[in-house]
Each structure stands twice: as C-alpha cells, then as structure tokens.
Amino acid sequence: MSDHYTSLTDKVALVTGGGRGIGRAIALAFGMCGAIVVVNDLENAGAAETVTAIDDSAGRAEVTVVDVGDPAAARDMVTGIIQRHGRLDILVNNAGINPVVPLLDATQAAWEGAQRVNEWGLFHCGQIAGRQMAHQGSGCIVVIGSPAVADAYADQSLYCAAKAGLQMLAMNMAWEWGPLGVRTNVVQPGWIETELNREYLWSSPEVRDRVVGVIPLRRPGVPDDVARAVLWLCSEEAAYVNGATIAVDGGLLAGRPKI
16 A cells, blocks of 8 residues: 555544444555544444554554444544544545345334434534534545445345435535535445455355456455545545545446346
C-alpha cells in the first residue's frame, strides 16, 4: 500500500466497520498516510487489533465501539471525535450487514436491522460529519456501496434494498454539500476476498471457478484494492471528483453473464 498521499497527513478520518476486512484495510491505509484514524466497530476486539496494527506502523489511531445503526450513539460518536480533535476531515461509511433470508421469511426486525446499519448509519454519522465539514469548508465522505444497487441476489433482498437507498443518499449528499466544499463519492466492491467471503469462495473448486469465471480480470479482489480507491478519492488528486461511483470489481459489472 502506497503512502505517497501527503495531503492526507494529519487529517482526522473516521472509518466505520474498521475491525476487519475492507474496513481494516482502509483504516491501515490511512494510518500509513499519516492520518489520525478513528476505527469504529460494533465490537472492541477487531477494532483494537486494527488500532494496534496502525500503532505498530508508527501511525496514530483510536478505537470507538458504537453501533452506527443506533441514531443517538452514532451521533454522539461523531460529535465526540469533533470535540476531541477539533475537526473531522474524512468519513468512510463502511459498516454493513447482510442478513441472508428469503424475502417471504424475512422478519420486521431483520428488515429494520438491515436498513439501520446499511443505510441509516450513513445518515446518523454523515449528517453530523457533513455539518462539521461544511463549517470547515472542506471534507470527504466515501460510502462503501455494492453492485447490489443494480443486481438482485437470491435471499438478499433486505441488503439490496438498503444498499440502493444508501447509493441515493450518497448522491444527494454530493449534490447538496458539494457547494459547501464537501465531496461525497461511492466505491462499489465486487467479489473481495475477505474473511466473510473467503469461506464461500474456497468452499469448492467449482464455486471459485464459477465466481472467477464472471470476473473479466479472472480473480477476486483483495481489501487493499478497495483501500487504494478510497485513499485516492480522499486525496487532493481527486479534488474535482464528487458524486462519482467507482466499481472495484475487476470488471464484473461491465457486462452481464450470458446464458
């Protein structure tokens, strides 16, 4: 991972869902660039491991254990960061859940839970962050989206619907807050080899071959592939990029598998 984005040095960056997988890779990348990284997660253990890794690389980081789906807790978290550091420069909205259940069997609790974390979490954190960034006259919000905004997946209706709402919320942030100096963009990872996906991808040669076969680059991605895109969007090199959606998917959505 490159550390050449000097414009990120000393920036205060909040990464939600930073305890593992893509979120951890993003947090580590900001740490390497000299940012002050606030690592959020629902549980302390994973977030603390991320912070330790940043500290061991001579970076600066801290843990905040909060459920971003809880409006009051999420807003208090962001407010606390601003009070401690005097500013907030970057918000990476990465936290998400994927309850896999047939739509006919989905409960109200599962529906609401998927919305709270995947979509409403951006509103809970993003509104307070956006106000501070507008006050500063600058700031970057990067939303980790999904190809699920365009593709339906079996037994993942709750996730797909929440991610579609998340996408539109991000675009409206870009539209309304751009004049205030706040840039908002979306990164859509495809098949990324995280802890969650690895078990499925490696469950059998047939499964892996089927997945890889629909990716033009013929491999799954790794979390660092996503982190690189996020770093660029938050750097001065992307100063005129606002309201963009960048697919980090090896070309998965460039076409559709043909039967």
